Amino acid sequence: MPTKNIHIIVGARPNYMKAAPLYDELKLQPHFHASIIHTGQHYDQEMNKVFFDDLGLPKPQVYLGVGSGTHAFQTGTIMQEYEKILLDQRPDLVVVVGDVNSTIACALDAAKLHLPVAHVEAGLRSFDRTMPEEINRLLTDQISDFLFTTCEDADQNLKNEGIPESKIFLVGNVMIDSLLKFIERAKQSDALARLGLLKADAAVQPYALLTLHRPSNVDDPHTLVGILDALNTVSERIPLIFPIHPRTLKQVKAFALEDMIWHVDRPESIPLDLSPPKVITIPPLGYLDFLNLMAHAALVLTDSGGIQEETTILGIPCLTLRSNTERPITITEGTNYLVGSDPEKIVSQSFEILETGGKQGRLPKLWDGQAASRIVRILTEVL
């Protein structure tokens, strides 16, 4: 059997934990040769390295270095740069994951050159076309040859869009592969101690964990003030730890809202003062550290996609600060609640969860750590 060359595309942090298990599985097969292509859409080199090291990913074989910019700039630049690589290397398969600009850009390049495309995490729909990710997902799915889905509702979404069933493969959630593989190691990370979240008796100090980065939440000052206001109210009951996305910090500063957060640039050197009320922002964390914080949190508040799934697996209550989600299974089966950006709802739902512990979730089908091996088994058959 001749070796098949496979490109795995990563562009931004949420892609890394989806690519890693797949890369590991492909490496085990002598008939596949996998390369990691990094578009450089996320360009914080230091943080990229922490994530790659945490996940055991190799240095990318190709780095396109597109950097930040508007959607058209990023998508266009990636398209031009990756097309050159494709013309030169002509891989047997291009694997794209998730829904970032790199996902659609590289899939479109490949489709135009008649190279097969596999989309991992296909079929997710928020039905909100104002989300750039929704556009990326929708278009990537239309031009992919193999659509690997995480759940049955994703399959249904794809069928509704006329995608033939023969292209759709329900394999489970590769991100959960990473989570299950690394959770024990993550729990040994010293992040809790480093951030002063352990009490004298080594018990964990109760805290809530927060992430917030979506343009719809952080680009409008009125919305952002409302959310921060609600978070400050929540922090009267429980300290909030907020690893802050650079774009969110930029907006907080731009709108002069620094007094609504307590920013600690080097939490390792200053023990965090957890006395309420406080929304404590710290620099972004690596994969293992963040996973550890998530696993021990009393409550997670987020507007991210992946965290809704990770909290469901960890059994941690999650409040999603969005008016819709492309991952409804985390609500119907998991521990997730959709609260939007309405301050009152954020506060009341948080308080309720802190009192009751939130709903008991169950694990969605096939979210068992075997998704990548299912994908590789299918690729072995079809390529």
Next chain:
Amino acid sequence: MPESKTKTTPKKIHLIVGARPNYMKAAPLYEELKKSPHFEITLVHTGQHYDEEMSGIFFQEFHLPKPQVYLGVGSGTHAEQTAKAMMRYEEVLIASRPDLVVVFGDVNSTLACALSAVKLHIPVSHVEAGLRSFDRTMPEEINRLLTDHISDYLFTTSTYDNSNLSREGISREKIHLVGNIMLDTLSRYLDKAKKSAILARLGLRVGGCIHPYALMTLHRVSNVDDRKVFSRILSGLDQAKQQLPILFPAHPRTVQRIKEFGLAEYFHVFDAAAEPLTLDEPEKIIIFPPQGYLDFTCLMAHAALVLTDSGGIQPETTFLGVPCLTLRENTEWTVTLEQGTNRLVGVDPDRIRGETQEILKSDRPSPQVPEFWDGRTAVRIGEIITRDKADA
């Protein structure tokens, strides 16, 4: 800024053109929307088709004004063209924030500008939506598919297009069957085109009589860049070319290919400026430079038979009632096969030969034109846009 708009402020509409096949689609809509005081129309040319001179002629023929915005994208690979059009048009969008972006057809500019607009939450209209060849190796198919999935208004040419879009889960309220806008242009210019002197120049009009001829166009890479395929097409015409002259307006690039492939013996290269055409070389296919819209339409309207691998000529011949053989394995214009004069023959010599003979032997088909292919498509689109946008 929406707040600064009063009721009388016209809504800004961008019409996007990138390559020649777009012009005859944009022209009728430009004229229609221009009439309305509710709209301020901007013609945006991406410059995807870089043949300035040729573009100039086409623009004049359709009475299109000089584009207010020219993006100068130029030629390049698919990714280069698409990326440059996306990036340059995004800058225009951010600066001028139109209320609606109208894209046409299926070129790279179509997808690029639609994608830039949708990411900025600006509504997109796709004119000629829902066409599907189901051949993903055609770059146009990818462009059509993706543009349709991000458009807010899908203006379709036939019920086949509507079915395609419905099958892809696109909601019914976005889909508007309005007919074929290209035929607005054709019906408007047909009489003028028929008066063109091209037939006389070619020596095909003698007095009131027109000498029967066939017309061929080939431009697809899969047909003209592959010697074997090209030869197969030519051998399929061996019988026909003894029966009537076959006219072949061809791009200089194709002429070059013919020489490289050693196929020159099949052709008579005709230079109208230097010589009058004599029809005493019946064995040869008559090759001459591409013609403008009116001259080409005249040639098409009077042909006994058209052979083509183009998209647009299939509906045009159906509209004209001229038999058409499409030298492709599939078509996005299913309606022209089911209701029109078109037949799909691929590049198999026996099929080309057989179908050609059948057409030449039989009477001209009585034209059956699909619903709404009546020259009033732009009016219908204008009504829908006015209804939704004028007072919005």
